[in-house]
Amino acid sequence: MTAPLRNAEAILHCAGCAGRNHGVCGSLSDRTLARVAQRARTISVAANDRLCEEDVSCHHIALVQSGMLRMQSHSLAGRRKITGLVVPGDSIGQIIRGTRDTAIEAVIDTRLCLFESANFAQLIEQEPELRRALCHQAENWTEKARRLSLLLGAYGPASRLRALLLLAPSIMPWKALPDGGGVLTMLLPRQDIADLIATTQETVSRSLHQFQKDGLIDILNARQFRLNDLEALSEGLEEILHQ
Amino acid sequence: MTAPLRNAEAILHCAGCAGRNHGVCGSLSDRTLARVAQRARTISVAANDRLCEEDVSCHHIALVQSGMLRMQSHSLAGRRKITGLVVPGDSIGQIIRGTRDTAIEAVIDTRLCLFESANFAQLIEQEPELRRALCHQAENWTEKARRLSLLLGAYGPASRLRALLLLAPSIMPWKALPDGGGVLTMLLPRQDIADLIATTQETVSRSLHQFQKDGLIDILNARQFRLNDLEALSEGLEEILHQ
């Protein structure tokens, strides 16, 4: 009897995965997860490497184990826009896809579960659970993209930065403190922050220091912020942040 | 034998529908379409009426027959942002959903096919074709939302307006002219245009008149533009427009 063994192996494979409890993987039962894991091959992408050139997202499907990816496009004027972040548990290749004009790059070192496209398609047919998870993810992505456009359209750069700070704890290292605040480790460099919220490095830097002056945050170092007053930070942003 | 008759009725029901060849409906076979149509009830929404208050999108699913809807949110600062347009063939209630902070309103008089949610869910289970069509639509919406955020983030108001003018012919009345240009009937009033591309009425107006000065368009009247030079109009926007 090899199947139970393979199941066990598969579950072991997922045990330490940062994506195990999020997104697609998070909504799968052990049984389904085991079937999925059996077909997976793990690959790594170093920070700032591009995924498309790895041929992923062209003929493969991938699930993010750990790390973070950015989807980005360049306008002909040379301006880069990050249109979304891909985090552990997210899938790449179905809904999220690098195309001629949308590249997917690693923000930090990232590990992926890689699947042959045909192989995965088969799985989708066989596992309604997986199908539903992917559909659900599709809805999520639409919702996220819509919120980003709302954020960009309805608020100025400083408010957009506040929104980012408030959303970051759910996708970046976050150490909650007893007083309700917490320490955020910002994985994105200033330029990425700027390209995500559609502003410039300089404005990001100035706004952060303004927040510090206002007592909203403390800049512990370039990549670590202590968020002191989540309440004040979220002023006027309710409809973006909820959920 | 009643089934064939009902099929025929159903197909008749769809025959004149503007959405018949687009979006969800466009990718369904006559057989599936007939099954879907059998469960539909047609309703109308007058221009500027809100769909949620009609209880649609809460306990119903709808397919757009004709007209146009806008999805919109208000920031607390009072600024409205249109996050997407819903056109014939699109579905409402699955992916696209009015929520506490996203309202769906009619831009112009609109007709919908309305379904009981439970009823429709059943259909989805039974018809893989429909399932695929809805999934495909989900991908489309994500792609559209992503493009909107790219447009908002990477380009200024004037470029965004150019992009809108170039995309409009696919969803608004358009009369192509032999010289390659054409006459566009803009269904959106200035304020809606502004809220879609995240600028102000005034800037929209000024930009349009600037385009006229530059010979790119002629403003025949407030709602009709002759687009003279699609080439020049699309300068620098390639990655937004393709497809």
Next chain:
DNA sequence: CGCATTGTTGATCTATGTCAAGGACCGTGG
């Protein structure tokens, strides 16, 4: 210890948002 990368700060300039007024258009009712 250079050197490269990343982040900060200052000075300047302009696109565009805001405010305010006026014009065009349309339907209604006298």
Next chain:
DNA sequence: CCACGGTCCTTGACATAGATCAACAATGCG
């Protein structure tokens, strides 16, 4: 038919947020 009010659009004057350009500081790495 015209006067009226309403909605939608246009135009002008003005102020300013934030982009741009440029220099410099901090950090990390070989």
